[in-house]
Amino acid sequence: MSAQIIDGKSLAEKLRGQLKADVAEFQSQTGIVPHLAAVLVGDDPASAVYVRNKQRACEKAGIRSTLHRLPSETTETELLDLVQQLNRDDSVHGILVQLPLPPQIRETAILDAVVPMKDVDCFHPENVGLMVQGRPRYLPCTPSGCQLLIQESGFETAGAHAVILGRSEIVGKPMAMLLVQKGAVANATVTIAHSRTKNLAELVRQADLIVAAIGKPKFVTAEMVKPGACVIDVGINRLDDGTLVGDVDYEAVKEVAGAITPVPGGVGPMTIAMLLQNTLTAARLLS
Ligand SMILES: NC(=O)c1ccc[n+]([C@@H]2O[C@H](COP(=O)([O-])OP(=O)(O)OC[C@H]3O[C@@H](n4cnc5c(N)ncnc54)[C@H](OP(=O)(O)O)[C@@H]3O)[C@@H](O)[C@H]2O)c1
Missing domain, CATH: 3.40.50.720 (NAD(P)-binding Rossmann-like Domain)
Structure with a gap:
């Protein structure tokens, strides 16, 4: 007998539909539009596709998305500066740094610099620790x-x-x-x-x-x-x-x-749906 096929595309669509309603309700109650800032360094075509898909999904759910594109020769200091700027920007609720980064940039240095409240990928050690202890702020x-x-x-x-x-x-x-x-x-x-x-x-x-x-x-x-x-x-x-x-x-x-x-x-589609969910959670936690 053939296996049950678990349809991630349709489950993700259902979740995104619910999320869109939740975003609209949050916005009508607070006047705040959840905002995901994506950072893309270099010109890896697969990364560009991933970021575009995440941005499109944001737009469909009523989440604002902005893209910060940096050239492949960007230094670690320059990227850290951008992350700090996004950390300070009160209009930004979630920060997504698309991986992989060019070899001259240490991924841990960048991911550790994202303020934990805006770490919607759940990569920061504080958020990983909370998740391991069974009291997650964000889910990976x-x-x-x-x-x-x-x-x-x-x-x-x-x-x-x-x-x-x-x-x-x-x-x-x-x-x-x-x-x-x-x-x-x-x-x-x-x-x-x-x-x-x-x-x-x-x-x-x-x-x-x-x-x-x-x-x-x-x-x-x-x-x-x-x-x-x-x-x-x-x-x-x-x-x-x-x-x-x-x-x-x-x-x-x-x-x-x-x-x-x-x-x-x-x-794949579920990963994007969960990112959107975390962005709404971030907007709630930060407002
Ligand atoms: N669908 C999505 O949304 C999504 C999201 C993230 C990743 N992915 C995909 O998922 C895959 C894994 O991604 P990742 O980021 O976790 O990869 P990764 O960082 O490259 O890790 C791969 C892991 O697989 C292990 N491995 C490699 N060859 C193996 C073998 N022959 N037998 C047993 N274990 C082996 C490695 O072991 P060692 O630690 O010993 O090297 C490592 O732990 C990739 O295809 C990636 O594109 C999909």
Whole structure:
């Protein structure tokens, strides 16, 4: 039997519709328009597309968005100056620095400089710490989007063995932290796997829930998936012929899994919806 397809595109649209209503209500009560300032350094085409998609989504939801474009030779000091300026600007509620940054700029130096109240990506150590302790100010966008997809599928996470593939600060680690919390769509027993993990295929086969975030096209094969498992595919990989695929061999795995997210149309749209949600939260917290 083929897996349930978890439709991230339609779930994200539903969330954005609700968010638009929430933004309008907030604006009518306070007179404030939530405002996301995006910073794009250099001319990486993929980053430019990501930022444009986030800006379009803001506009549709009634959130103001401004873009600060800097050349690829920008120095760390120049970027820090811009971040400080946005930190001080009372009209700005959320600051998004699109990653990756050029090699001469230390990402941690920039992300640590964003004032925590405006850190809508939830990258600042203060916000990560609050999230780990189970009292989040903001939820990390991609992992919390995955959580909502899991909830949408009806999969019971409590007591389930979740195997997270990848230990990045953006996806793998915060995903594990959300799933291990006490609470809804959590209470899982979590294993984090990475490039040094031994017997990876055997480990993944034990999982009731798989979250794949490694950036390797079709890495998770049908043989690695326990029948009925819930599979969340975070990966975005462009093949030589231009097609976009995830970290999971979707066509084969959907014949084994209980539920699966497609790429595109799975996690990606949810990440944007959660960013918008965090921007509204920021506007509320700062007003
Ligand atoms: N859909 C979305 O909204 C969204 C958002 C963010 C990222 N992404 C996508 O998700 C993927 C991961 O992103 P990321 O930022 O987390 O990537 P990353 O920072 O490159 O981290 C990749 C992780 O995968 C691990 N890994 C690499 N090869 C492996 C292997 N053969 N076996 C086991 N683990 C392996 C790495 O292990 P080590 O730590 O040992 O090196 C690392 O922890 C990318 O395709 C990215 O484009 C999508």
